[in-house]
Every structure is written in C-alpha cells, then in structure tokens.
Amino acid sequence: MTRLLTPGLLLASALALFAACLLGSTPLEASRVVAALAGGADAGDRIVVWSIRLPRALAAFCVGAALGLSGAALQGLLRNPLAEPGVLGVSATASMTATFALYYGLVAMNPWVLPVAAISGAILATALIALAAVRTTSVVTLILIGVGLASFAGAMMSLLMNLAPNPFSLSDMVNWMLGSVANRSFDDLLFSAPFLAGGCAILFASRRGLSALTLGDEAAGGIGLDLRRQRVLVVLGAGLATGGAVSLAGAIGFVGIIAPHIVRPWVDHDPARSLLPSAILAGLILVVADIGVRLMPTANELKLGVVAALVGAPAFVWIAMHRRTVVD
Amino acid sequence: MTELAVRAxxxxxxGATLVDDASFRFRTGELVALLGPNGAGKTTLLRAALGLVPPAGGTATLAGDDTQRLSPRKRARQxxxxxxxxxxxxPSPVRDVVALGRFSHGAALGRLGDADRRAVAGALxxxxxxxxxxxxxxTLSGGELARVHFARAFAAEAPLLIADEPVAALDPRHQHRVMELVRSFVDKGGGALVVLHDIGIAARFADRLLWMRGGRVVADGTPAETLSAERLAEVYGVRASVEGLRVQIEGSL
Structure with a gap:
C-alpha cells in the first residue's frame, strides 16, 4: 500500500490537471482537450487549453507542491506537525513586500516587479532566520522569530491598506493577500520556476537529516547530524520555495499543514519519506480546490486562498487539539 | 583501542564556570560511571568532551582527534x-528509530543496505x-523505550558509548536490565561512560567511578578505592555507611 502512495498520487494529479482543462465556463469534451494538448484542434480550443486552463492548473499544482514540501520539511525541522511556511513568517514577509510594490505603483512600471518583490521578501525573511539559526541552537527561538516577522508584516500590510490612495490599489492588495491563481500564464510560471525548483532541490537534499531530527536536536547531533547546516538548508530551501509560491499566487495558507498530516501515517511518520508525497498531495489539493473555485456559481469568483483557509483552518485546529506527543 | 582523553x-x-579544569581518560574495555550531585557539571563535561559545546580551556581528543574539530559524522563513528x-x-516504529543509529554510516530510512540491516537486526x-x-x-513503556535508545546506540557500532542518566526514570528491574546491556557491550570489547545517580548500581556495574562536584573531578578510581562514607559526605552531602560495595544512605548532612 505504502509503495503505491506516490504513484497513486501522481496518477490522481495527472487526472486532476486533465480535468482542469475540461471544466470551466465553456466545458470542452475530452477529445477536444486531447487534440488541443497535442497541438491540433481549432485555434479557440488551443487558446483555452494552453493559455488559460493549463497554465492556471499547473500554477495551482506548483504552488501547492512548493507549500506542501516546505511544510513537510519545516515540520521535520521543528518537530512540530503545525509548522508551515507561515510559522516562520516567510509567506507573510513575501506578501508584505509584494503589497509595498502594489502600494507605490511600482507594479505598473514592469510586470516582473510584483514577483521580484515577493521573492525578495521571502529571501529577506529567510536570511534573517538563517542568521538566527547559525547563532542559536533552539528551535523555539526560530519559531518566535517567525511569529515576530509575521506580526510585523501583518501590521505593515494593514497600515498600507489604511493609507491606500484609491479603491483600485486597495482591491489589488486584497487580491494579493487572499491568494489566487486566476489568469496565470506560462511566463508567470517560468519566472518563479527557478526559485521553486532550487528550493525544492535543497529541501530534498536535506531529507536524511530530517529523519535524524526525530530523536531531538541533541540526540540527532549525537548520531552525526550537522545541526547548523541542516537548519540553514531547510530554512533556505523553504524560503526559496515559499517565495516562489507567493510570487505566483499570493498567500495561500494551511495546505502545507494538511498534506503532510495526511501523508505521515502512510510513511511510518518519517519526515524524509513524507516529503515527496506531501508535495504531490498538496499540489493535487490546490488543483482540485481551484477547479471548485472556477465551477462555483458565484457572482465574483472566490479566491483560492479563501477556500484553502475555510477548509484548512478548522483542520488546523483539529490537528492541534488531537496532538498526542508534545515536544518542546 | 579507542580512547576519549580529556585534559584540563x-x-x-x-560568567559561571560549569566545568573546572577536568581531566580523565576512558577507553574501550571499561565501564566508567560518572557520579555527582545535580549541577555538578556532568552533562556539560560530557558535551564539552564530545565537542558539542566549546570549552574555555583544555582539550578533548577522541581516538586522537580534537573533538572540537571533528565532524559530527566522524565523531558519531567513534x-x-x-x-x-x-x-x-x-510515533515512529521501533525498527526505524534503531536504524537512525546507522545515520553516520550514511543509511537512509526505508532504504537500508545489507550491513545496516544486519546491524539493526543484531541490535534489536x-x-x-x-x-x-x-x-x-x-506505545512503549519507559523501560522498553530506554532499550530502544540503547539499541540505536549499539546499531551505530561505535567503539565507545556515552550515556547521560540512562536509568534515571526506570524501575529497579529495568535499571538492572539496561545496565546489563551496557555491561555486555563492554564485555564484547566496547567502552561505556554512564552518568548514574544510584551509587549502589554504579558500584555494582562499573569498573571505575569518576566523582564530580562543583565542576571539578574530585576522584577517579575503582569502586573499592574511591567509595567511602567520607567521599559520599564530601560529594553529595549525605550521611552514609559503606560496607564493601554496599551503600546505605542514612540522611542528608
């Protein structure tokens, strides 16, 4: 059963991506989607599939995968099932710098300003935490620094929204804070791809150390883990991957907590083995959630981040209340 | 032979001196008990000796290498x-926790090599x-969990074993069971340094006792040489009677 987990999730994700191309305001038949994917069919179908539905679905998958992977890795590092990019303040700081770019109208100058702002925010938060990780041996300290960063970023964003010069920039900022993959193109994807890929590669490279941390910091050091290097790798990897995700979709929470939580019992609770399936499952969840957002008959399309929080926040509380082992 | 040598x-x-000019040696083939009251600096001494905290002075070498400069992985192999x-x-399975002992050999959970498998099976x-x-x-009891941790230490196949209060929270039967595991590890050629609070157990199992008080090593020798009512009064501040290796603690001073 466990051996089938990753292939099964991959298959389900492929089906979900295909379904995302089928469904929408103008449903396409499977044969037309296949033809359009293969480069045939008529021009209209090709535009719908290649320029609208597929990039949007792939963006949802990549964002979910990056957040799921970051969440699983951070949970391993902090030995806490409630950790996720939000806990270290990385998502919040990335959103804050993106909001700055929106407020000062920098976004109008160049379409790349917004993604660059988000990624630089994530790297700023990451660098701060990496610096602290070299100086301290306490994981609790890292979490508290993350709480501080998140609170500061939240305050800054509220301030900017208070001062927003007109309703249009206010609505732009709100869009960004709520999180969405609507109207994403392959260009958007390509721009964040290096950050997503780099971050994910670093996290995978650190996975053996995550298993070791099951024993606690001191014992993990005792069996031969270089603690500082491990912390720097995970914080850097999670920072890059999360920055890339925020640049693509804004702040989407909780998927980084829920996917690893579902995966963990299937992989004997080993953080290392939970990484890949958590990433795929989180990607799958966001693709399916985004299909739901598109199909829901509401006047204004719901934001993906709002749906993620509506489902995710109660799950977060449930997981928190049912924790068995308490460490630190 | 592998030796941990701690010098000054x-x-x-x-600003607080936790360990003060401590020296000792410990090598394969002996079981050494580190004794001393709470706050005597036992844990700090072990951590500094292994290179996990930086010393203000002195050196520690493990198999000839300065432990401050030793990589965590090389240290764990010794x-x-x-x-x-x-x-x-x-809530990991017991087998996985024991397999983590193979970390310094490059083992990854779920993908153990033959040598790793054999070591884990042997340790279990x-x-x-x-x-x-x-x-x-x-789902394990405290005693079972303590044995799991020893199994993971044995799976590492390192010549030396350093354990900090491994029997502190165990019932008498499990205390003896764990110490018998340590004893048989030493009898098979390993070396063990164990922090203990039960002086009777220390005297019964250890080849040598290392006494600490106020950050200093105040005595180092076989139980017969170093165990006395005066020593217990000096180190622990207790009134005790000692007959051979039998200790009866009668009260605090």
Missing part, C-alpha cells in the same frame, strides 16, 4: 552519545526488542 577541560557560560531521554517527535536482538520491532514508539 574548562567550560564557562555566562562514540555513540545518548543524551538524557526526551520524547520522540513522531541484543536488546530483546525483536518482538517489538514494528511497534510504534509511543
């Missing part, structure tokens, strides 16, 4: 370190855990 080690933190027991982060067997190998660790 001093550790200062926030000495297994069992810190005071802490709860595990996840020697600690009487074969029947519990697939149990989740959060």
């Amino acid at each position: 080690l001093t550790v200062v933190r926030d 000495a297994s370190y069992l810190p005071q027991l802490r709860p595990l982060a996840w 067997e020697s600690c009487g855990l074969a029947a519990l190998a697939d149990r989740a660790t959060d």
